[in-house]
Amino acid sequence: MYPSLLRRSKYLSEQPRTRIFIRLMGGGPRNFPGGLNQWQWKRLHEKKAKEKEQRLLDQEKQFFQARMRSQIRSSLAGQSHPNLNPDPNKYNPVSPKEYLKALADRFMKDGAEDLWSENDGSLKPPSDEQTAFVGTNQQPGSINSLVDLRKLISESRKVSQNRNNGFNYVKSRDYSAHRDLDFGSRGDFAKPLARRQTKFRRNESSSSGDCEDHGFVNDNVENFVGNSWDERGGVSNLRNVSDFMKNRGSETVKQSRFRRNESDDDDDLEGGGDRRGRSAKDIGSRAALGEYDMKKTRRVPLKELEKNDFPNEVELIRYELGRKKKFAGNGGNMEEEDSILSEKRFDECGLSPLTVKALIAAGYVQMTRVQEATLSVCLEGKDAIVKAKTGTGKSAAFLLPAIEAVLKATSSNDKPQVPPIYVLILCPTRELASQIAAEANAMLKYHDGIGVLTLVGGTRFKDDQRRLESDPYQIIVATPGRLLDHIENKGGLSVHLMGLKVLILDEADHLLDLGFRKDVEKILDCLPRQRQSLLFSATIPKEVRRISQLVLKREHAFINTVGVGCVETPAKIKQSFLVSPQKLHFQVVHHLLKEHIQQAPDYKVIVFCTTGMVTSLMYQLLREMKMNVREMHSRKPQLYRTRISNEFRESKCLILVTSDVSARGMNYPDVTLVIQVGIPYDREHYIHRLGRTGREGKDGKGILLLAPWEEYFLNELKDLPLEKFPIPHIDSETNFMTEESMSKIDSSVKEGAYHAWLGYYNSIREIGRDKTTLVELANQFSTSIGLQKPPSLFRKTALKMGLKDIPGIRIRR
Numbered sequence: 001m002y003p004s005l006l007r008r009s010k011y012l013s014e015q016p017r018t019r020i021f022i023r024l025m026g027g028g029p030r031n032f033p034g035g036l037n038q039w040q041w042k043r044l045h046e047k048k049a050k051e052k053e054q055r056l057l058d059q060e061k062q063f064f065q066a067r068m069r070s071q072i073r074s075s076l077a078g079q080s081h082p083n084l085n086p087d088p089n090k091y092n093p094v095s096p097k098e099y100l101k102a103l104a105d106r107f108m109k110d111g112a113e114d115l116w117s118e119n120d121g122s123l124k125p126p127s128d129e130q131t132a133f134v135g136t137n138q139q140p141g142s143i144n145s146l147v148d149l150r151k152l153i154s155e156s157r158k159v160s161q162n163r164n165n166g167f168n169y170v171k172s173r174d175y176s177a178h179r180d181l182d183f184g185s186r187g188d189f190a191k192p193l194a195r196r197q198t199k200f201r202r203n204e205s206s207s208s209g210d211c212e213d214h215g216f217v218n219d220n221v222e223n224f225v226g227n228s229w230d231e232r233g234g235v236s237n238l239r240n241v242s243d244f245m246k247n248r249g250s251e252t253v254k255q256s257r258f259r260r261n262e263s264d265d266d267d268d269l270e271g272g273g274d275r276r277g278r279s280a281k282d283i284g285s286r287a288a289l290g291e292y293d294m295k296k297t298r299r300v301p302l303k304e305l306e307k308n309d310f311p312n313e314v315e316l317i318r319y320e321l322g323r324k325k326k327f328a329g330n331g332g333n334m335e336e337e338d339s340i341l342s343e344k345r346f347d348e349c350g351l352s353p354l355t356v357k358a359l360i361a362a363g364y365v366q367m368t369r370v371q372e373a374t375l376s377v378c379l380e381g382k383d384a385i386v387k388a389k390t391g392t393g394k395s396a397a398f399l400l401p402a403i404e405a406v407l408k409a410t411s412s413n414d415k416p417q418v419p420p421i422y423v424l425i426l427c428p429t430r431e432l433a434s435q436i437a438a439e440a441n442a443m444l445k446y447h448d449g450i451g452v453l454t455l456v457g458g459t460r461f462k463d464d465q466r467r468l469e470s471d472p473y474q475i476i477v478a479t480p481g482r483l484l485d486h487i488e489n490k491g492g493l494s495v496h497l498m499g500l501k502v503l504i505l506d507e508a509d510h511l512l513d514l515g516f517r518k519d520v521e522k523i524l525d526c527l528p529r530q531r532q533s534l535l536f537s538a539t540i541p542k543e544v545r546r547i548s549q550l551v552l553k554r555e556h557a558f559i560n561t562v563g564v565g566c567v568e569t570p571a572k573i574k575q576s577f578l579v580s581p582q583k584l585h586f587q588v589v590h591h592l593l594k595e596h597i598q599q600a601p602d603y604k605v606i607v608f609c610t611t612g613m614v615t616s617l618m619y620q621l622l623r624e625m626k627m628n629v630r631e632m633h634s635r636k637p638q639l640y641r642t643r644i645s646n647e648f649r650e651s652k653c654l655i656l657v658t659s660d661v662s663a664r665g666m667n668y669p670d671v672t673l674v675i676q677v678g679i680p681y682d683r684e685h686y687i688h689r690l691g692r693t694g695r696e697g698k699d700g701k702g703i704l705l706l707a708p709w710e711e712y713f714l715n716e717l718k719d720l721p722l723e724k725f726p727i728p729h730i731d732s733e734t735n736f737m738t739e740e741s742m743s744k745i746d747s748s749v750k751e752g753a754y755h756a757w758l759g760y761y762n763s764i765r766e767i768g769r770d771k772t773t774l775v776e777l778a779n780q781f782s783t784s785i786g787l788q789k790p791p792s793l794f795r796k797t798a799l800k801m802g803l804k805d806i807p808g809i810r811i812r813r
């Protein structure tokens, strides 16, 4: 058994920091890396040891199987091979390497049967009919049982013992294991192997390809003789196979694929109508290798599983017909309609059939371009950083390989003591986390037993812990802050994360930005290094590309579906900007909304404001002006945010006034207009906010509303197709209504908005305004929202903001 305690003490002696800890605490370390306690640490190591042992065992099994194949093939190849022993009583072949022999011989020891699972081969005894076949050379078509490994091993052990006792086993025994060799009628597998056999025959000086593949060489035969069973049992089997072939009659043997040079009578074999002929061919094929041919499992399943999935097929046909109908009304312009979609379908790319079924049920048939570009790379397990425009299906592009990774990990034989989290998805906001989890669940619709858990702020920490303890979750979608709380709280999450296979950073550039970077770095410290990391975003500035090395392996793929030098925003969004005096902004927003509602009866609009408090003020004003609005920002409780988010997702004819909590990743379908009031924090924020409309290749509209002094920001967007709109005429009635509505809003909301406004613009370094000008502008804002005088600041706050002695700033007494 693995000496985990020994290792632990070794570990401790190697860790200076932990040693100090022991001395201080007296009774041994309380903490191990990743916040584990000593029992978790011990369990973790025991688990790792078990996994290692299992891996070794699997390798040994492969060596053993390779050796069996090699023996069977060399026997089939006859005695003319220079590396094969001409004496039929000396059994061929094969490995000169002692350690390989030793590995294979491990299966000859007592109890070795238990090392085999059902997956390794049938343990069922052969039926009488099958047993009768080889002995009497009957029709082989009905024989397709698997090799009885357990029997083979125990029989061979007897052989070895008899041999040691001086018996000539081969001649005298009733060796029944050979009867179980698979002479199956799966003719379709026979061709490629038969061809390989031909090659072997023709080029007699070369050794068997498969032996070489697995590190076995057919020289030094003598060295191998004396490894009792493998030679005797195996060759004994093979002799019966050869006998059988001879007894099938010379005509059939001549027809066999690997005697092609001597005979032109291939047709019978190829045709497959003649059972006798086909069986003879199979004997020289993989079928004769029985359960030792590992290729069988690789070739069968996928198409078989899909074969009779009629509901899926019906769905596919419906989808195609629907598309054709649509295009007929679109002048047949398929490209235009489906510009984000690629030609490739999900059922063509090696995904699990059940996932494909779920995708079809969700209406996903063809991949989008980013999905096509990334899926194969991600499925290979490579690290990748991916840039693709907003609304082009990046979420599915990372969720699909993540799900495949979970399926692969859960299907392995390892049974870890602590249920591992295989996939961790980090994203910047709570709503985005819920959205991603919902999409993952839709893709897992037909996969039982794979759980997705969201860990986000604003919910009860204890509830998270209870859920983590009661159910195993393989996929976690989290915001960095809450995840770190769990890690640092030593609630055991670190242990679950030790089995992590895939880490995903959605909105990666934002997560690696200063606001999140520290948390993300701490999280990275607790994750295993052996993992796949995937970074996705619609914007990846150069500096983020550099920082991404924190997460990614050196050899990672950079996939950019936007194209270097191409416009980074979706082509179908009509972008415009409007410059109007700050004091008119509320009226202009009202005017733009009214106009849009008239033009688009199914309107759905998002109005982005600079901060949460300014959002709140805008919302209250528009509500007073009888518009159908909702508000969403970080100052609202989580339940409220979730409710509004869901309502807006499903609604039409609604206006969402929001801050940057809704800027990234949120997929509200069919948003017709995005208005951004004031400068966005940077170019990336502009692109992500704009990207809430024009998703999935649909049309959309974006308007940026700036004050004259904010115009400098347009420089950041000069490569984007923004059109200048003239200032709309605001009639006196609207002016009056706005003033009246503003007067009804509580002054605490206005004061909050003023403070937030000042804080926001003061934090933008590129603003290019000195502090005095900035305070002047802030005070103009204060007047425009109906405050008599600018609200005062706490001395401490003013100091922190560098505004203490700036004229116009009032300090609270």
Ligand SMILES: Nc1ncnc2c1ncn2[C@@H]1O[C@H](COP(=O)(O)OP(=O)(O)OP(=O)(O)O)[C@@H](O)[C@H]1O
Residues within 6 Å of the ligand: 363, 364, 365, 366, 367, 368, 371, 388, 389, 390, 391, 392, 393, 394, 395, 396, 537, 538, 664, 665, 666, 667, 669, 691, 695, 696
């Ligand atoms: N293969 C597909 N077929 C049809 N629709 C798809 C496909 N893939 C994704 N979608 C849909 O496209 C929309 C946008 O997807 P998603 O939210 O993943 O975009 P994104 O690229 O992550 O956007 P953002 O950059 O804003 O985060 C969603 O409504 C999603 O359901």
